[in-house]
Amino acid sequence: MIEASPSLLLVAIPLLAAPVTALLPPGRLPWLMTLVITWTCLALAIWQLQVVADGSVVSYELGGWAPPWGIEYRVDALNALVALIIAGIAAITLTYARRSVEREIPRHQIPLFYAAFLLCMDGQLGISQTGDVFNLFVFLEISSLSSYALISLGQRRQALTAAYQYLIMGTIGATFLLIGIGLIYAETGTLNMMDLNVRLADLYSHRTVHTGFAFIVVGVGLKLAMFPLHLWLPNVYCYAPLAVTVFLAATATKVAVYIMLRMVFTVFPESLVALTPTGLVFLLLGAAGVLFASVAAIYQPDARRLLAYSSIGQIGYMLLGISYGTALGLTATIVHVFNHALMKATLFMAIGALIYRIGSSRLDRLAGSARHMPWTFSAIVIAGLSLVGVPGTAGFISKWYLLLAALEQRDWLIALVILAGSLLAVAYLWRLVDAMVFQAPAADTQPPREAPLSMLVPIWVLVLANVYFGLDTRLTVDTATTAVRLLTGAGS
Amino acid sequence: MTEFILGHYNYWVVILLMMTGFYIVISRGNLIKKIAGLNIFQTSVFLLYISIGNVSGGTTPIIADGFTRHSNPLPYVLILTAIVVGVSTTALGLALVVRIREAYGTIEEDDIHRLDASL
Numbered sequence A: 001m002i003e004a005s006p007s008l009l010l011v012a013i014p015l016l017a018a019p020v021t022a023l024l025p026p027g028r029l030p031w032l033m034t035l036v037i038t039w040t041c042l043a044l045a046i047w048q049l050q051v052v053a054d055g056s057v058v059s060y061e062l063g064g065w066a067p068p069w070g071i072e073y074r075v076d077a078l079n080a081l082v083a084l085i086i087a088g089i090a091a092i093t094l095t096y097a098r099r100s101v102e103r104e105i106p107r108h109q110i111p112l113f114y115a116a117f118l119l120c121m122d123g124q125l126g127i128s129q130t131g132d133v134f135n136l137f138v139f140l141e142i143s144s145l146s147s148y149a150l151i152s153l154g155q156r157r158q159a160l161t162a163a164y165q166y167l168i169m170g171t172i173g174a175t176f177l178l179i180g181i182g183l184i185y186a187e188t189g190t191l192n193m194m195d196l197n198v199r200l201a202d203l204y205s206h207r208t209v210h211t212g213f214a215f216i217v218v219g220v221g222l223k224l225a226m227f228p229l230h231l232w233l234p235n236v237y238c239y240a241p242l243a244v245t246v247f248l249a250a251t252a253t254k255v256a257v258y259i260m261l262r263m264v265f266t267v268f269p270e271s272l273v274a275l276t277p278t279g280l281v282f283l284l285l286g287a288a289g290v291l292f293a294s295v296a297a298i299y300q301p302d303a304r305r306l307l308a309y310s311s312i313g314q315i316g317y318m319l320l321g322i323s324y325g326t327a328l329g330l331t332a333t334i335v336h337v338f339n340h341a342l343m344k345a346t347l348f349m350a351i352g353a354l355i356y357r358i359g360s361s362r363l364d365r366l367a368g369s370a371r372h373m374p375w376t377f378s379a380i381v382i383a384g385l386s387l388v389g390v391p392g393t394a395g396f397i398s399k400w401y402l403l404l405a406a407l408e409q410r411d412w413l414i415a416l417v418i419l420a421g422s423l424l425a426v427a428y429l430w431r432l433v434d435a436m437v438f439q440a441p442a443a444d445t446q447p448p449r450e451a452p453l454s455m456l457v458p459i460w461v462l463v464l465a466n467v468y469f470g471l472d473t474r475l476t477v478d479t480a481t482t483a484v485r486l487l488t489g490a491g492s
Numbered sequence B: 001m002t003e004f005i006l007g008h009y010n011y012w013v014v015i016l017l018m019m020t021g022f023y024i025v026i027s028r029g030n031l032i033k034k035i036a037g038l039n040i041f042q043t044s045v046f047l048l049y050i051s052i053g054n055v056s057g058g059t060t061p062i063i064a065d066g067f068t069r070h071s072n073p074l075p076y077v078l079i080l081t082a083i084v085v086g087v088s089t090t091a092l093g094l095a096l097v098v099r100i101r102e103a104y105g106t107i108e109e110d111d112i113h114r115l116d117a118s119l
Helices: A006-023 A030-053 A077-104 A108-129 A135-151 A160-190 A191-198 A209-222 A233-239 A242-267 A268-275 A278-298 A302-324 A327-358 A374-388 A394-408 A412-439 A454-473 A474-488 B002-007 B011-027 B030-053 B073-104 B109-117
Strands: A058-061 A072-075
Touching: A006 A030, A006 A058, A006 A077, A006 A108, A030 A058, A030 A077, A030 A108, A030 A268, A058 A302, A072 A077, A072 A108, A077 A108, A077 A327, A077 A454, A077 A474, A108 A135, A108 A242, A108 A302, A108 A374, A135 A242, A160 A191, A160 A209, A160 B011, A160 B030, A160 B073, A160 B109, A191 A242, A209 A242, A209 A268, A233 A242, A233 A302, A242 A302, A242 A327, A242 A394, A268 B011, A278 A302, A278 A412, A302 A327, A302 A412, A302 A454, A302 B002, A327 A374, A327 A394, A327 A454, A327 A474, A374 A412, A374 A454, A374 A474, A394 A412, A394 A454, A394 A474, B002 B011, B011 B030, B030 B073, B073 B109
Parallel strands: none
Antiparallel strands: A058 A072
């Protein structure tokens, strides 16, 4: 007997819908189907979050096999929040995507494109729901394989090499994860996350477990583009089809951050992590990532590449939050995962609208476009302010918590790095504003028209969300606080 | 000591294959050779899982008279899944190489970088 469970439905619906979508005739139908599915998933994710927001845990046993033998879907506030990010971004991206997909993807491939999109979302949702580490690996590969295919559909030939490079790096990362899982399975004989936490507590000094931990951290680090393992990311964000860039930029690395949180805080016991220099490594790499990537972003000649480097920097912030391992730091990381998904989706969508009208995202080609596309431009400015962390925007909330976490540790240097990162963000975003407002367009270019309404509406929904979550932090901070309580309390 | 080394020979093979595959992926510029390296790398992990599941003197896990000592079937099942994932990755990777060859006329990484830089 299968009982209705939001976590099962979240995984099953897109998985079943994907092959159906692939068989639909080219045209608007595949898009419509995917749109309905993603909004359904969003509704399910909201429902699920309401159920677990009070700190309760919902468990679903697949096939009726009791954990730890069977696969368990185990959902607490953190899982539900991650699922909400994925489904929410997917729904809003799909609403936005129809025109850009029709332009970028050959007509006969459109059903396959949407099928791959559904699979990619399904893999990520699966990661967010499962309580089984091997199941997590399988979902990671489902989302990765479909994202390689999606990226390779980009219009320029560099999309192919970007997809290939990501395939190699991503597979190495996932295989490292698989090795790590194998090693801890060899020690404990279990794959259930909660069960692993209990069993590894007695084995924390074993070298096999340490090796497994190292493999898992490096493997997931590759997936989340942890500096200096970020080399695949700029090309992917730059050459993938627009809708794919928006979706991956907002969710893919965030899901990897979630895996890292689960591995470091739920699967492995605190006693083991404390023995390793994990915190220090995350601190150094996070700080280096913030500074290096933000400086690199200033020198990019292309708006998409600029934002890609900015993403690497933002991941640095999330690592800093993890590195402290304190309640404040983890809250900052989780809130930033949510807020960064919002602002990067907005920015990439707005850049997408520019590309749709102008045909390029090179800064010199964008010259003078602000006057002709005021709505798109103001969306970029507001989302940019959020990225910098100006009070009144979502970005401020997460930066504020991160700063508090650093000050709590009396870590003045890192507090400085966080502020410097914000200043550098002003510098690279200013280049975008400068190009769009103050540069004169080449004499022979046609002035672009404002973006179509079907793009502007989703962009502005996200812009308003950026402002809303900067003022009303009940959803983000409260959920994150509950999630952190469960995350850090799991071992005790 | 010798007993330790010989007794764990399958794990030494795993490490050897793992490093060989990983080295090929990093060092080769030919896109197909990279995929081959990736395959060797993944195969080593399959061997690792199979070694973990083996119980000395254990038989295939069948419940029947005369079979009392079983190998652990779960790692075998897990690795079947991982093999499927590996095959899909290889297929997708090779498909990408075909498309890259159509777009660039070469499958050497250095030449591809040169062609992109000259644009």
